[in-house]
Amino acid sequence: MRKVMIGNHALSYGAKISRAQVIPAYPITPQTEVVELLSEMCANGEMDAKFIKVESEHSAMTASIGASATGARVFTATSAQGLALMHEVLHWAVGARTPIVMGNINRAMAPPWTIWTEQTDSLAQRDTGWMQLYAQNSQEVLDSVIQAYKVAEAVQIPAMVILAAFVLSHTSEAVELPEQGKVDEFLPPYEPEYRIDPANPHAFGGLTGPDGYFELRYQIQKAIEDALPKWDEVGAEFGEVFGRKYGLIETYKVEDAKNLIISSATLASTARTAVDTLREKGEKVGLLRIRIFRPFPSAQIRSILSSVDRAVVVDRNISFGASGIFYQEVKAAVYNEKNPPPIFGVIAGIGGRDVTKKDIIDIYEDIMRMDEPKSDIIWKGVRL
Amino acid sequence: MKTEIVKKYLRLDKMPTVWCPGCGHGIIMGSLLRALELRGRSKNDIALVSGIGCSSRTPGYVDVHTLHTTHGRAIAFATGIKMMKPDMSVIVVMGDGDCAAIGGNHFIHAARRNMDITAVVYNNGIYGMTGGQVSPTTPYDAFATTAPYGQMEPPFDIVELALGAGATYVARSSVHNVPKLDELIVKGIKNNGFSVIDVITPCPIAYGRRNKLTADPMKNMQWVKEVTVPRKKAEEMSEEELRGKWITGVFRDVEHVGLVNLYIELEEKLKRAKENKGEEA
Numbered sequence: 001m002r003k004v005m006i007g008n009h010a011l012s013y014g015a016k017i018s019r020a021q022v023i024p025a026y027p028i029t030p031q032t033e034v035v036e037l038l039s040e041m042c043a044n045g046e047m048d049a050k051f052i053k054v055e056s057e058h059s060a061m062t063a064s065i066g067a068s069a070t071g072a073r074v075f076t077a078t079s080a081q082g083l084a085l086m087h088e089v090l091h092w093a094v095g096a097r098t099p100i101v102m103g104n105i106n107r108a109m110a111p112p113w114t115i116w117t118e119q120t121d122s123l124a125q126r127d128t129g130w131m132q133l134y135a136q137n138s139q140e141v142l143d144s145v146i147q148a149y150k151v152a153e154a155v156q157i158p159a160m161v162i163l164a165a166f167v168l169s170h171t172s173e174a175v176e177l178p179e180q181g182k183v184d185e186f187l188p189p190y191e192p193e194y195r196i197d198p199a200n201p202h203a204f205g206g207l208t209g210p211d212g213y214f215e216l217r218y219q220i221q222k223a224i225e226d227a228l229p230k231w232d233e234v235g236a237e238f239g240e241v242f243g244r245k246y247g248l249i250e251t252y253k254v255e256d257a258k259n260l261i262i263s264s265a266t267l268a269s270t271a272r273t274a275v276d277t278l279r280e281k282g283e284k285v286g287l288l289r290i291r292i293f294r295p296f297p298s299a300q301i302r303s304i305l306s307s308v309d310r311a312v313v314v315d316r317n318i319s320f321g322a323s324g325i326f327y328q329e330v331k332a333a334v335y336n337e338k339n340p341p342p343i344f345g346v347i348a349g350i351g352g353r354d355v356t357k358k359d360i361i362d363i364y365e366d367i368m369r370m371d372e373p374k375s376d377i378i379w380k381g382v383r384l
Numbered sequence: 385m386k387t388e389i390v391k392k393y394l395r396l397d398k399m400p401t402v403w404c405p406g407c408g409h410g411i412i413m414g415s416l417l418r419a420l421e422l423r424g425r426s427k428n429d430i431a432l433v434s435g436i437g438c439s440s441r442t443p444g445y446v447d448v449h450t451l452h453t454t455h456g457r458a459i460a461f462a463t464g465i466k467m468m469k470p471d472m473s474v475i476v477v478m479g480d481g482d483c484a485a486i487g488g489n490h491f492i493h494a495a496r497r498n499m500d501i502t503a504v505v506y507n508n509g510i511y512g513m514t515g516g517q518v519s520p521t522t523p524y525d526a527f528a529t530t531a532p533y534g535q536m537e538p539p540f541d542i543v544e545l546a547l548g549a550g551a552t553y554v555a556r557s558s559v560h561n562v563p564k565l566d567e568l569i570v571k572g573i574k575n576n577g578f579s580v581i582d583v584i585t586p587c588p589i590a591y592g593r594r595n596k597l598t599a600d601p602m603k604n605m606q607w608v609k610e611v612t613v614p615r616k617k618a619e620e621m622s623e624e625e626l627r628g629k630w631i632t633g634v635f636r637d638v639e640h641v642g643l644v645n646l647y648i649e650l651e652e653k654l655k656r657a658k659e660n661k662g663e664e665a
Contacts (some may be wrong), residue, residue: 027514039530053518053530056456056486081454113452
């Protein structure tokens with residue numbers, strides 16, 4: 001069944017069809033519609049789930065961890081300041097190995113107060129151990145929630161499904177709603193080995209000294225590394241069942257490409273149309289969209305970059321004192337290669353400033369005129 | 385006189401406000417402006433701090449030192465200001481969500497240490513800015529986008545919360561009784577400790593429309609009148625009659641030393657001790 005919905009509701013339907021059982025949530029612009037629809041579906045019986053109207057995002061994540069520890073499938077959603085407020089317990093969710101799936105609407109951080117899109121909120125959480133998926137359209141948002149549960153529960157690591165504020169969160173698109181029966185088959189009920197169970201008591205989170213903590217951290221790293229092939233496997237299996245295949249990365253016209261534009265989320269959609277126009281002009285250009293940011297698909301990126309002459313990463317985020325975050329990670333992935341191509345880093349669209357197809361074409365043409373990257377940041381669109 | 389106050393304290397270039405027709409927040413801001421004037425000191429000695437929400441837009445419009453801060457944390461920001469600038473009047477404006485949900489802990493601890501801050505709570509029982517989700521003061525059984533079949537949790541009574549936590553000036557009024565509201569805010573500012581003024585105010589758009597009041601400002605104002613009962617009258621009413629009502633009046637007005645003065649005393653004591661030591665040497 002096809003249904004017209006905004007990106008936020010694609011998250012809600014993703015949680016519903018995945019049979020989330022507990023949803024602790026707090027409203028924040030531009031996430032609110034996600035949890036409003038879920039609260040409605042919990043209240044009218046469409047979902048067999050408990051909606052907890054918590055008093056802050058910190059409590060939303062904390063209650064999520066508690067519920068997940070009982071063996072429940074848990075969903076929540078937030079954005080920007082709310083995500084930052086969760087920071088302490090984002091680490092906890094990973095350490096406690098609770099495979100929560102959370103929607104995050106990418107919004108720029110305050111001050112000054114703002115609500116428009118930028119990726120710095122979620123990328124600032126990159127070292128917590130949460131898996132991160134950047135979606136480019138509402139269909140992918142919905143499909144990714146289902147896949148995220150499958151991967152997260154297999155490796156016991158939580159996952160964020162991330163979408164751009166307003167550009168995606170509030171844009172209506174036709175979305176194919178998968179059949180519940182097929183989803184149930186694809187994503188069976190969550191059955192963790194350890195859970196809060198009166199018949200089988202356990203201690204959770206007890207004090208652990210240097211003799212034990214190190215190995216637990218090693219296991220988290222191993223688990224998230226295991227998730228790397230899992231995202232591809234689950235994305236391929238999803239393709240077989242539902243007809244829409246997904247992977248760690250997505251490539252467009254890279255087979256004969258000499259130059260590569262690398263981006264993520266909705267910016268990558270804009271870049272795809274720019275690639276078409278540039279191709280018409282005779283440019284041998286392709287697009288690499290990074291869909292899964294954590295775990296980082298280094299090998300896949302290396303393999304694409306091994307056959308190009310130069311690449312430009314367009315980041316809608318910034319690590320102050322360094323550079324664009326995807327740019328850093330892409331560069332790090334190819335550093336040990338024999339002859340890595342020069343990689344240019346562009347920062348664009350900060351605080352939701354529009355990035356148009358023409359902007360991407362300009363970025364491409366600008367870097368084609370340069371001999372080599374002279375600094376880690378090429379600013380696009382900043383008014384000085 | 386009134387026009388002069390508006391000109392003196394408002395950033396007129398920021399008009400009009402974002403508040404919807406029938407919203408009571410402008411009435412509270414009006415009371416606040418008159419209270420600032422009645423306070424009788426320079427407006428440069430005032431810090432007005434807010435968190436997030438419709439109420440928290442107030443500092444954008446008021447021409448004093450203003451800080452628009454993070455959701456629920458206005459009191460914590462204000463605490464830092466007051467400790468370093470004890471001579472300033474530090475006023476926090478916040479909504480019911482800011483005050484009693486995400487910022488509830490800051491609220492009760494400011495009351496416990498009797499921080500010399502005045503908290504004006506714009507209490508409309510709903511998260512208005514995000515479009516009408518339940519707040520900690522949403523009445524029992526009321527409708528909201530996150531309670532489409534009625535709120536099943538009981539609300540917080542902000543006055544009781546402030547009293548229990550140790551605030552030294554605690555009052556409640558509504559936007560239906562403006563002269564009283566002016567008076568309560570002035571008293572709150574003048575109190576040398578943590579002051580709470582809980583103001584019942586309507587949100588026709590996010591609350592009224594969902595709760596049989598429609599968006600009609602008059603109906604919402606009438607509702608404010610109906611749900612607020614003066615203390616004296618409340619004493620003669622039964623528990624059943626008082627269900628769903630907010631009792632108005634002054635609930636506590638006492639002198640009690642707060643953290644700011646305790647610190648000033650400590651500093652003076654330490655200074656004297658140092659001086660004595662110097663004399664001995």
